[in-house]
Amino acid sequence: MLLAFDTATPHVTVALHDGERVVASYSSPSSMRHGEMLAPGIAQVLAEAGALNTDVTAVAVGVGPGPFTGLRVGLVTARTLAFSLGIPVYGVCSLDVLAAEAIDTGLDEFTVATDARRKEVYVARYAGGARIDGPSVARPTDVATEELVVGRGATLYPEAFPNAAGPESPSAAVLCDVVANERFELLEPEPLYLRRPDVAEAHAPKKVS
Numbered sequence: 001m002l003l004a005f006d007t008a009t010p011h012v013t014v015a016l017h018d019g020e021r022v023v024a025s026y027s028s029p030s031s032m033r034h035g036e037m038l039a040p041g042i043a044q045v046l047a048e049a050g051a052l053n054t055d056v057t058a059v060a061v062g063v064g065p066g067p068f069t070g071l072r073v074g075l076v077t078a079r080t081l082a083f084s085l086g087i088p089v090y091g092v093c094s095l096d097v098l099a100a101e102a103i104d105t106g107l108d109e110f111t112v113a114t115d116a117r118r119k120e121v122y123v124a125r126y127a128g129g130a131r132i133d134g135p136s137v138a139r140p141t142d143v144a145t146e147e148l149v150v151g152r153g154a155t156l157y158p159e160a161f162p163n164a165a166g167p168e169s170p171s172a173a174v175l176c177d178v179v180a181n182e183r184f185e186l187l188e189p190e191p192l193y194l195r196r197p198d199v200a201e202a203h204a205p206k207k208v209s
Contacts, residue, residue, distance in 0.1 A: 001049075003042065003056045003081070004175040007034045007074030008066030008094040009114065009152065014041035015172035016049050016056075017180060022173045024048035034073040042077075058087050060179040062094035062170055064192040065122040065135055066114070071191045078189050090179050091187035095124045095135050095151075097170035100178050102150045103129055105166070111145055113153025113161060121153040122194065131184065137194040 002017040012028040024045035028037040046052065061078035064071045075091075082089035095112045102110055108128065113121040116137050123143050124134030140153065140160035147163065154164035178184055 001051060001055050002058045002060060002176055002180060003045070004060035004172045004179065005038060005041065005074055005078070006062030006094055006097065006170045006172055006175055007038060007070045008062045008064045009070070009169045011169055012037040012041055012074075013170065013172040013175075014038070014045050015176050016045040016051065017173075017176035018049070019180075022176055025171075025173045027171075034070045038073055038077055053081070053085065056081070056085060056087065058179075059089040060175050061089065061091055061189055062097060062175060063091040063187055063190060064094055065116070065137065065194045066094060067117065068191070068193070075189055075191055082189075089189045091189040092175055092178050092184060093124075093131075093135060093187065093192060094170045095122065096131060096184035097175045097178055098151050098167060099124070099126045099131065100183055101167050101171060101174045102126075102165065104174075107148060107150070107165065110148040110150055110165065111143075111161070112150045113140075113143070113157075114151045115153060115156055116194075121157065123153065129183075135192070135194060 005014040015025040026041040026044045059078045059082050078089050098112045113123045116122045140157035144160035148165045149161035152168045154161040
């Protein structure tokens with residue numbers, strides 16, 4: 001069974017796939033509580049499917065881009081589970097998960113934009129079922145477009161993205177499908193950060209003559 005979850009956005013999403021279909025799913029009722037919501041979400045989908053931790057044969061996790069705290073919760077949990085059970089763990093760009101769901105609704109050429117905070121968005125472009133540009137982080141005015149835009153960024157910045165389309169947040173059920181069918185590149189379970197560190201390395205001290 002494939003256990004999948006994504007914590008790259010304010011909401012936690014979890015799903016369990018039995019090799020043929022998603023048999024249980026969970027979405028957190030509140031936002032910004034990743035550490036409190038992920039473990040109960042995993043327990044809920046396992047219980048709903050009548051499964052145990054030991055029935056899980058692989059883990060899939062969204063690697064962002066997203067805020068550091070949320071990503072850390074998901075990635076640490078994924079790696080810990082995989083290590084303890086001796087099973088593989090697969091990472092997927094969270095923007096690709098949004099794109100996969102948009103493609104399933106019939107969209108072809110579109111942009112995915114999610115909230116990067118600091119009045120910026122994480123953005124990538126898709127066409128023909130593949131990512132053709134990005135992901136990158138930018139100010140909405142710098143990547144404004146008239147084409148369809150999927151993700152929370154479109155609702156946050158309608159002046160830059162006037163043609164919004166669903167979904168707004170990645171779904172773990174779709175993440176299961178992306179991994180099971182290798183619809184997008186599978187990555188290492190490492191956080192996909194697009195910003196430079198806020199703290200710069202100090203300059204080496206000057207020599208004393």
